[in-house]
Amino acid sequence: MKSIAKKDLLFMVLAFVAFSGCKKLYDLPDEKDYLSNNVNFSNKVLEPIIGRNNLIGGFNSDNSTAPLTFEIVNPRWGDGRPLTDIFQKVPTYVWTAPYTGLETSLAEIEAKRKIEEHQLFEMRSSGEFILWASATNQLISPRPADSTNFAQDTRFFDVKVKNTGGERLIKDFQIRPFRERPYEPSNDMNLYTGRPAPDPKFPLDPKLRDYIRPGLSNVIGVTSNQALVSNNDKKDVVAYIRPFTGGNGHSLRIKVLNKDSVEINPAFFNETVWDKMIHGFNIQKTDKYVQYDVAYPIPLVETPTSYAPGGSRARVLLNYSRGAFGGGRTVAAISLEFAIYKAGDWEIVFHFKNDNPKFASE
Missing domain, CATH: 2.60.40 (Immunoglobulin-like)
Structure with a gap:
């Protein structure tokens, strides 16, 4: 068996040498890669x-x-x-x-x-x-x-x-490149002109416009005592993503406005985990806003992290709780998944348009 294996090996070596010699003797071309006609x-x-x-x-x-x-x-x-x-x-x-x-x-x-x-x-x-x-x-x-x-x-x-x-x-x-849209969601912006987008329900009325709509859960109005909504039919709360002045060039500010456009103290959002929400540093908490030092864009890459679980969007989540009937507590939330692509000083603003949120217990 061993002698047969040695003979086979010797035959393979001789065949390789012979082929190499023939290739040189007859100047055979090198083997070429395959390139499909259907690429x-x-x-x-x-x-x-x-x-x-x-x-x-x-x-x-x-x-x-x-x-x-x-x-x-x-x-x-x-x-x-x-x-x-x-x-x-x-x-x-x-x-x-x-x-x-x-x-x-x-x-x-x-x-x-x-x-x-x-x-x-x-x-x-x-x-x-x-x-x-x-x-x-x-x-x-x-x-x-x-x-x-x-x-x-x-x-x-x-x-x-x-x-x-x-x-x-x-x-x-x-x-065919679209013009810059510095942030998402950008439904409040006309994709072709960059100017405010028309109201989707009344697109021909120049006095009306579209808005970014946040997510709402258990947010009750003080006056109506009803759940507030934000959709095409009714916009109790809208959101703006916009530049602000007076930052350090790499700031992100979060604030909430009541129906009179006055800032609501962030302390009312008593269940919000501010330090885990945004990948930012040097958090400043005032009675008008919360501000972070951040690196842009947000998210920095389209890879899932704890700050952007889906990869392509970060998330603002403002939670608060208040006493409910029977001694329990009701947890409410305002949320927005977003991205900002242009460096600068930006703020995310939630604006209550028709009624203020109810923070008092029942």
């Missing part, structure tokens, strides 16, 4: 939102041999003009270490990312496109405010896919 993308119309990181996938290799390389070629406007604005190089935040949500200071967060020069729009080795958050309405003109899609206003490009087996040209991608 493609599931979506060739890209509609990113300016001002936030947009990672757009959809490449189908059809079992082509990896690695593949990708190149954006022939960028142009629909009327043939050269397209250059999306390829500007600007300072861009990139992560150098994973963000976990366990960081204990702004300095620890900032140590995990750095600024690099990147084109505003790039293609990754995975076949994914990215429009970086460093893009602005000033650097890249958004789609027209009247929502038209004329060819002369549309950016086109082709993509060259290559490996050692050859190359394929996939033509006529379009990129």
Whole structure:
């Protein structure tokens, strides 16, 4: 048995040497990778939102041999003009270490990312496109405010896919970026103009507008003694996400206004866990608001953490309890899942429009 195994091994070595010699003798070509004729993308119309990181996938290799390389070629406007604005190089935040949500200071967060020069729009080795958050309405003109899609206003490009087996040209991608929406939910903002959005029930009435609607649970009105609601039909409570002045450039403030637009003391929200709600530091509690030092965007990455369990949204949750009939307690809540993409000083405001919340016990 051992001699047979040795003979087999000797035969394999001789065969390999012979094949290698034949390859040199007859100059046989190196084996090439496979590149399918059917490589493609599931979506060739890209509609990113300016001002936030947009990672757009959809490449189908059809079992082509990896690695593949990708190149954006022939960028142009629909009327043939050269397209250059999306390829500007600007300072861009990139992560150098994973963000976990366990960081204990702004300095620890900032140590995990750095600024690099990147084109505003790039293609990754995975076949994914990215429009970086460093893009602005000033650097890249958004789609027209009247929502038209004329060819002369549309950016086109082709993509060259290559490996050692050859190359394929996939033509006529379009990129139609929406203007910046610095926060979500953004239903209070017209996607095309950036101005206030119309009321969904009365879209032709210029005096009415749409609002961000918070979640409400067991919030009772003082005057009505009824549960307050916030929907298309009735907006007892609305929310604003807006800049404020007087911060330090990286602040997030949370406050509640009564129906006379006067601040309600945050102490009334006696069940709120302020220090576990926002990944922020140096919490300031006053009789008008609660404020944090934060790193932007919020959430910092679209990865689930204790501050953003779903990954893409953080959450404000204001809880309070009051005595109920029979000696128990009723717990009420006001909530909003949100994201803020632009650094600065921002406040989230809950505004009671028709009736004030009832904090007194029954």
